[in-house]
Amino acid sequence: MEKIKRREFNRIFSCGLGAAALLTGAPWACAMSGQNKNKESLGIALVGLGSYSTYQLAPALGQTKFCHLAGIVTGTPSKERRWASQYNIPSNSIYNYENFDSIADNDSIDIVYVVLPNSMHAEFSIRAAEAGKHVICEKPMAMNVAECEAIIQACKKAGVKLGMGYRLHSEPYTKEVKRFVRERTFGDILYVSTEAAYRSTGYPDQWRLNRALSGGGALMNMGVYAIQSAIYSTGQNPISVTAQEFSTRPEYFKETDETITAQFEFSNGAVANIMTSHNIWANRLKVSCSDGWFQLEPASSYGPLRGASSDGAIKFPHQSQQKLQMDDFARHILEGTVNRAPGEMGKRDMIIVEAIYESIANGNSKIALDLGQMGIVSDR
C-alpha cells in the first residue's frame, strides 16, 4: 500500500467507508479519485466559449486554488487562437465538437465544464462522462427531466462526479441564508418572495429566445435561480406548484416564455411566490419568518450581493462566486468534501420546471409534487 497522505486519508474517510476501506485499500472506495490521485489542482476544460466562459469562468479560474483552466472546447476556430494565446493552453488541449471525445486521452484535463446552449448540455455532459471526465453542467441541467436522468446515469456508469453550475451554494450570502434556515435563526419560515429576472432587449436571434436551443424562456434561465432560492430558503422541496404565464412582447418573445409567476407549498407550512422574467429587472429574495425576516437583493447576480435581516445588515467580502464554486467542486473530487450541487439537484429543479409548465398548460391548476429529499444537500 502506498503511503497515504493526509488528504487522501480524509478523502477515503469522507466517502463514509472509513477504516475498513482504508485497511483493504479497496480501489472502489472513492471511485472518482483514481486518475486525480496526488494532484493538487485539477484541470478544467470549458466547453462553449460564450460570454459566461469568457467573462466569468475563465477569469475565475485565474483565482482558483484547487483547479485551473487546462483546456477548451469550441466550435469557433478564431476563439481557439485567442484563448490559446491568452491562457497558454497547449494545442493538444484544444478540442472542437467533433474530436471532443479524444479528451479521454488527455490526463491534464480532469473536469469538463459544459457551458453550451441548453440543448447541448445532455450530449456533452454524457460524452464527457464517457470520456472519464468529471462533469460540471451549467443550469438548466438539460432540456427536460429525461435528459437530466440520462446525464446522471452516464456519470454513475462512468464513475465520475457530477456537479451543477449552481455557484450560489458556494458563496457566503447564500450559505448564510441556509444557516438561518438550518438554525431557525428567525423561527419558522412562513413566506418566501423571490424574483430572478432581467429585461432582454438585445438581438432577437440570441439562442435564449430560440426554443430549439433553450427549451424555454425565462423559466429555463433565471427561473432556475428563483426555484433554487425558494428551496434553500425553506430547506425543503415543494409539495405543490401553481403557475401563471404573462406575455406582453410577443413580437420579441416569439417562442419562449417572457414572464412566469409560480407558487410553491412546502410540507413545513411555508409558501413561496416566485417570479422570473426576460422582460423585467428584478433580483431579490425576501423571507418572512415567525420571529423576523432576512433578504438578499441582489440575490442571484454575480455579485456583490447585499443582505439584511431583522437583526441588521448581512455583509461578507465579495469574492468571485465562480471561483468558490469550482474550488468547492474540485475539493469534492480531491478531498471528498460535500458536493454542494449534485446532479440530483439539477434534475429535481427540472422536475419543478416541468411542473410549472404543466400548471400553465392546465389552466394554472395545482400540480402535486412528490420529491422527498431529492437534491436536498446538508452542507454545513
Next chain:
Amino acid sequence: MEKIKRREFNRIFSCGLGAAALLTGAPWACAMSGQNKNKESLGIALVGLGSYSTYQLAPALGQTKFCHLAGIVTGTPSKERRWASQYNIPSNSIYNYENFDSIADNDSIDIVYVVLPNSMHAEFSIRAAEAGKHVICEKPMAMNVAECEAIIQACKKAGVKLGMGYRLHSEPYTKEVKRFVRERTFGDILYVSTEAAYRSTGYPDQWRLNRALSGGGALMNMGVYAIQSAIYSTGQNPISVTAQEFSTRPEYFKETDETITAQFEFSNGAVANIMTSHNIWANRLKVSCSDGWFQLEPASSYGPLRGASSDGAIKFPHQSQQKLQMDDFARHILEGTVNRAPGEMGKRDMIIVEAIYESIANGNSKIALDLGQMGIVSDR
C-alpha cells in the same frame, strides 16, 4: 341671490357646472353642500368604537383642520361614558345602533364614519345616507359587490358624498408613487410586487376570523391594500386575475382565508403579483419599470412609511394618515376638491376580491375583468 363667498364660488365651479349654475343659483349645483353651508369644520360621528376608532381616528380628529369629532355611535354603554368624557361629546350626539337614525336631526354632525365589522358596513352606510349624512366607509366596503352598489345608490339618492376609508390616497408616499406613474418618471411600469400581511395570533374569537362578520379573511382585510397598491402603481384596473389560497393553520383560521396570492394583468402590459395573509409579516410595494424602480416598505402601515427608488431615498415628514384622509374628505365636501377614494373605488375593489375568490374556487383559473376606468381617480 345671497352673497357668494369665494369658497362657495370655487365649490360650484368645481362641480363642473360653472357660470350657468352660478347665474341661475341652481340649488342642485352641489347637492351635498346645503346643510354644510358656511361651516369651516365638519362634525364627524364615528360608528363603532373599536381599536381603529380609539387609537387612530379619534386622535387624528384632534389634529384635523376641516373636520372634528362631533359624535359617537356605539353598542357599548361603558364606551359612551369614556368617550363623552375624553372628547367632550354632548349627550345628544351619542347614539346606539337602535336610535342611530335620529342622527338625521343633529346638525352638528355632517359625516358618519362607519368603522364597524364588515357585515355592518352596508346597513350603517345606508342608514347614514338616509339620515342625510355624508358617509365614510371603512375597507372593505361591504360583504360583496351587491352591498357596495346598494351603498352607492343610497348615497346618490340621498344626495350625500361617499368616501372610502382609504387613507393612503391622502398621504405623501402614496401620492408620490401615483406621481411616478402619472409622469412616467421611471418609464413603463413592468411589474408590481406587493404584500400586505400580518401574523394573527390573538384571540380566535375576534370578528376578523368570523366569516359571518368579516365575509372573508386576509383578502377582505389587508388584501384590499394589496389590490389598491397594484392599481395605483400601474394607474390601471386589472384586466384579469388568477389566485391561489394557502392554509397552514386551519385550527386557527377555521372560517376565513389565511394566505392568498394573486396575479393581475393590466392593459398597459404591467403584471402585478400580490400576497396577503393573516399568517405572515410583510408590508411592501416594489415596482419594476423599464428605466428604474421604486418601492415603499412599509407601504400600507399607519406609518412612518419608508421609500426608495433607483434615484435614491424617498422621504416625507410623517403625519397622521387618518388626519390627512379625513381633512381631504371634508374639503371635498366644503370646497369641492376631488374625492380621492369615492364609493366606486370601493366597489371596484370588491369586484376584484370576488374575482380572486372565484379564481380560487375554480381551480386557480384566470378570471377576466372588464372594469374600464371604474374607481380610477385623477387626483393630481
